[in-house]
Amino acid sequence: MTIQTSISSWATLVVLLCASLTHAHTVITYPGYRGNNLNTNGTIAEANGLGVAYNTKNGSLYYPYGMEWIYPCGGMPTSTNRTKWPINGGALAVQPGWFPGHETALIYVNLGFGETPENMSHPVVSPFQITGPTNNPYPGTFCLPQVPLPANISVKAGDYATIQVVEVAKHGAALFNCADIIFADDHDPEIQEVTRDNCFNSSDLSFQYMYTTSAIGTSGVAMVKPQSTLLALVPIMVAVFFGSFL
Numbered sequence: 717m718t719i720q721t722s723i724s725s726w727a728t729l730v731v732l733l734c735a736s737l738t739h740a741h742t743v744i745t746y747p748g749y750r751g752n753n754l755n756t757n758g759t760i761a762e763a764n765g766l767g768v769a770y771n772t773k774n775g776s777l778y779y780p781y782g783m784e785w786i787y788p789c790g791g792m793p794t795s796t797n798r799t800k801w802p803i804n805g806g807a808l809a810v811q812p813g814w815f816p817g818h819e820t821a822l823i824y825v826n827l828g829f830g831e832t833p834e835n836m837s838h839p840v841v842s843p844f845q846i847t848g849p850t851n852n853p854y855p856g857t858f859c860l861p862q863v864p865l866p867a868n869i870s871v872k873a874g875d876y877a878t879i880q881v882v883e884v885a886k887h888g889a890a891l892f893n894c895a896d897i898i899f900a901d902d903h904d905p906e907i908q909e910v911t912r913d914n915c916f917n918s919s920d921l922s923f924q925y926m927y928t929t930s931a932i933g934t935s936g937v938a939m940v941k942p943q944s945t946l947l948a949l950v951p952i953m954v955a956v957f958f959g960s961f962l
């Protein structure tokens with residue numbers, strides 16, 4: 717890549733980032749999520765080190781490190797404007813690059829059942845790693861067109877559930893976001909159509925599926941190594957690479 721093309725790639729990135737910053741403060745772009753939680757307020761000092769603290773003067777909560785770090789749904793309460801989602805599972809589209817520290821990130825997708833789920837302890841996809849263009853915030857979307865339901869869970873049209881997306885940064889901190897859904901029959905016309913516009917993989921993101929080996933030993937060696945080591949460690953690794961950043 718010449719310096720000029722790399723500068724123009726950067727310019728494109730910055731433009732895309734600004735566009736997404738002004739137009740859509742969304743993290744889960746399909747199905748609709750609980751709302752904008754890209755919010756940091758209050759100071760770390762006044763929260764005395766807490767991730768979420770209570771302002772005794774006026775009863776408001778503040779999030780000096782940012783709302784998205786709060787389990788289970790990034791500081792957002794259950795929403796009332798639920799989105800219909802297919803009873804046999806459906807699409808999920810996410811913008812993973814809003815915060816620094818996500819040049820690589822692990823993604824987990826879980827379901828919680830009921831109007832306000834007791835837990836989000838039902839994983840629906842194997843955790844996977846994404847690699848983005850930079851450790852700074854970046855634009856870009858990934859989409860899983862067919863996220864299944866957990867094995868042995870059956871739901872009926874009209875049941876409520878919440879999709880939780882967890883994004884673990886390079887340093888291990890996790891961002892949380894949720895979409896509240898109502899299950900609907902596959903042919904329900906109110907399910908938002910999945911198209912190339914709302915469900916796509918950006919060219920500057922790549923994916924690594926991860927498989928753990930059996931015993932690594934008792935020395936407490938980290939299971940997930942940086943990518944190059946990971947290649948040597950795991951028996952199978954499927955890497956799908958797109959675009960010009962390689």
Ligand SMILES: *[C@@H]1O[C@H](CO)[C@@H](O)[C@H](O)[C@H]1NC(C)=O
Pocket residue numbers: 747748749750751752795797798799
């Ligand atoms: C639900 O309402 C909130 C607040 O108006 C909004 O930010 C969010 O995008 C809405 N979600 C859906 C799925 O419509």
Ligand SMILES: *[C@@H]1O[C@H](CO)[C@@H](O)[C@H](O)[C@H]1NC(C)=O
Pocket residue numbers: 771773774776
């Ligand atoms: C509560 O007080 C803080 C300052 O202490 C202020 O920044 C914030 O906007 C207030 N919130 C509400 C909901 O009044």
Ligand SMILES: *[C@@H]1O[C@H](CO)[C@@H](O)[C@H](O)[C@H]1NC(C)=O
Pocket residue numbers: 755757758771776777778779
């Ligand atoms: C911080 O942001 C949250 C979410 O928007 C809001 O509910 C809260 O009142 C804000 N706190 C302060 C102190 O402004």
Ligand SMILES: *[C@@H]1O[C@H](CO)[C@@H](O)[C@H](O)[C@H]1NC(C)=O
Pocket residue numbers: 828829830833834835836837
């Ligand atoms: C999570 O909640 C479900 C109900 O949605 C319940 O059946 C299950 O036992 C709970 N799991 C844990 C680990 O608490």
Ligand SMILES: *[C@@H]1O[C@H](CO)[C@@H](O)[C@H](O)[C@H]1NC(C)=O
Pocket residue numbers: 867868
């Ligand atoms: C699902 O149920 C079947 C039959 O009860 C059982 O054999 C299987 O282990 C269960 N699978 C999971 C993932 O719980």
Ligand SMILES: *[C@@H]1O[C@H](CO)[C@@H](O)[C@H](O)[C@H]1NC(C)=O
Pocket residue numbers: 858859860861915916917923956
């Ligand atoms: C995006 O990439 C993932 C991982 O390779 C893949 O499972 C998914 O189907 C892709 N999405 C689309 C819309 O092609």
